[in-house]
Amino acid sequence: xxTAVMMKRIAEASPRPSARITGVVYLLYFLxxxxxxFLMRGIVVDGDAVATANNLVAHQALFRLGLATGxxxxxxxxxxxxxxxxxxxxxxxxxxxxxxxFSLVGCAILAFGSLFQLAPFVVLGGSQYxxxxxxxxxxxxxxxxxxxxxxxxxxxxxxxxxxxxxxxYLIFRSTFLPRILGVLxxxxxxxxxxxxxxxxANYLSPYNLVLGFLAELLLMLWLLVKGVNxxxxxxxxxxx
Amino acid sequence: MKDPIAEASPRFRARMAxxxxxxxxxxxxxxxxxxLDRLVVAGNGAATAANILGHxxxxxxxxxxxxxxxxxxxxxxxxxxxxxxxxxxxxxxxxxxVILVGCAIQALTSLFYVAPLxxxxxxxxxxxxxxxxxxxxxxxxxxxxxxxxxxxxxxxxxxxxxxxYLIFRSTFLPRVLGVLxxxxxxxxxxxxxxxxANHLWPFIxxxxxxxxxxxxxxxxxxxxNAQRWQEQASAAGDWRSPRPPLxxxxx
Numbered sequence: 001x002x003t004a005v006m007m008k009r010i011a012e013a014s015p016r017p018s019a020r021i022t023g024v025v026y027l028l029y030f031l032x033x034x035x036x037x038f039l040m041r042g043i044v045v046d047g048d049a050v051a052t053a054n055n056l057v058a059h060q061a062l063f064r065l066g067l068a069t070g071x072x073x074x075x076x077x078x079x080x081x082x083x084x085x086x087x088x089x090x091x092x093x094x095x096x097x098x099x100x101x102f103s104l105v106g107c108a109i110l111a112f113g114s115l116f117q118l119a120p121f122v123v124l125g126g127s128q129y130x131x132x133x134x135x136x137x138x139x140x141x142x143x144x145x146x147x148x149x150x151x152x153x154x155x156x157x158x159x160x161x162x163x164x165x166x167x168x169y170l171i172f173r174s175t176f177l178p179r180i181l182g183v184l185x186x187x188x189x190x191x192x193x194x195x196x197x198x199x200x201a202n203y204l205s206p207y208n209l210v211l212g213f214l215a216e217l218l219l220m221l222w223l224l225v226k227g228v229n230x231x232x233x234x235x236x237x238x239x240x
Numbered sequence: 241m242k243d244p245i246a247e248a249s250p251r252f253r254a255r256m257a258x259x260x261x262x263x264x265x266x267x268x269x270x271x272x273x274x275x276l277d278r279l280v281v282a283g284n285g286a287a288t289a290a291n292i293l294g295h296x297x298x299x300x301x302x303x304x305x306x307x308x309x310x311x312x313x314x315x316x317x318x319x320x321x322x323x324x325x326x327x328x329x330x331x332x333x334x335x336x337x338v339i340l341v342g343c344a345i346q347a348l349t350s351l352f353y354v355a356p357l358x359x360x361x362x363x364x365x366x367x368x369x370x371x372x373x374x375x376x377x378x379x380x381x382x383x384x385x386x387x388x389x390x391x392x393x394x395x396x397x398x399x400x401x402x403x404x405y406l407i408f409r410s411t412f413l414p415r416v417l418g419v420l421x422x423x424x425x426x427x428x429x430x431x432x433x434x435x436x437a438n439h440l441w442p443f444i445x446x447x448x449x450x451x452x453x454x455x456x457x458x459x460x461x462x463x464x465n466a467q468r469w470q471e472q473a474s475a476a477g478d479w480r481s482p483r484p485p486l487x488x489x490x491x
Contacts, residue, residue: 068432068433072432074341075395078341079334082334085333086330104337104340104341107341108340108344111341111345111391112344112388112391115387119380119387122380122383122387123380129283129284129285129375129376129379130376132370132372132375132376133376
């Protein structure tokens with residue numbers, strides 16, 4: 001076996017590429033999630049059914065594009081979830097699986113919640129059969145659907161809170177990632193858990209959100225740039 | 241006593257996967273397509289309401305059938321996960337994760353499937369609305385069922401692409417089945433934009449028939465090449481189990 005082949009095999013057997021892939025997909029998640037939000041910004045006007053309905057009709061294509069981008073973001077997060085499960089399995093297999101299950105339930109609620117962002121197009125679509133309602137009623141229903149989506153997002157954030165808390169613990173106990181990232185992720189998780197009480201979450205906003213965003217951003221950058229400590233990962237994997 | 245599922249031969253598992261795939265197609269198709277096509281009159285709330293109330297038993301049957309479809313889908317997905325684990329454990333798990341999210345959404349569509357009955361048979365509690373308004377509301381809820389099903393189809397499409405890739409990389413199933421399934425998956429992913437998907441519908445339907453029917457038949461009739469499956473499983477066991485996935489270890 002030539003040295004080149006041997007080097008290649010060693011490189012292939014290391015978890016570093018896996019951590020890099022995780023970082024790349026994580027970055028993709030961030031980009032699609034931010035892009036989705038950006039495309040839909042300003043269309044929904046809180047408490048103003050008329051303005052919201054007008055915006056929705058005028059910018060339907062843009063809003064739907066934002067929604068589609070959001071679905072891709074959710075798909076990316078499922079990939080991140082699967083990769084994190086593999087990455088932290090050597091630390092604690094059971095907890096790593098539990099974390100993945102929390103994230104999957106969160107993803108399902110998030111994706112299903114988007115239905116309530118599509119629903120306004122049904123009631124504002126101008127179908128003949130809807131003429132039994134007054135225009136104001138249909139506009140109010142559209143806004144109600146959008147508010148249901150906000151509630152669904154609040155529910156999914158609670159599940160992502162538990163997920164981040166567990167990931168934080170797993171990072172902290174891992175020997176192959178800096179402990180501070182684990183502490184930050186756990187704090188981020190606590191921040192998302194404030195959505196158990198939306199009034200509390202609104203009161204603490206934007207601090208609880210900034211924390212979550214920052215911790216995940218740092219973890220993503222660390223995985224992308226530094227990866228994991230390969231030696232330590234292997235040690236844990238072989239003793240697990 | 242050993243777990244009969246874990247002990248089942250790969251060929252038996254493949255046959256069961258094919259059977260559940262067929263069951264899923266029949267039950268979900270009956271509930272979401274045949275029953276709704278018979279009862280829903282597009283754009284006509286009164287006629288739709290009359291149909292649903294006149295055929296209430298059929299409507300409930302359609303609801304139950306589409307829910308049983310979800311259960312069959314989960315069994316189908318779990319069997320394929322076990323079957324394709326030797327090809328790439330990590331990707332096979334990812335596919336299972338994707339379809340579990342999809343199945344959760346598919347199950348929730350059933351909520352909007354039955355909701356029209358709630359508003360049409362609400363009686364006094366809904367008397368603040370006129371009968372015409374409740375009928376229109378029933379139609380809106382059925383539209384939401386369709387929209388939710390479209391969201392499920394996107395995740396189903398991603399799953400088909402992953403499973404297609406795994407079949408392609410397997411040594412125990414014909415590669416062409418994997419290619420066809422991945423193409424049908426691409427078709428379903430176009431439901432990211434439902435107007436586009438509706439525009440492409442004949443192609444999506446054809447790709448889906450070409451991707452799913454041969455796979456179903458192959459799994460049920462031929463199963464898998466058991467010897468090749470064992471070979472791939474033992475090779476994976478030697479090299480991959482202590483490693484993270486998505487890294488191709490040299491065999």
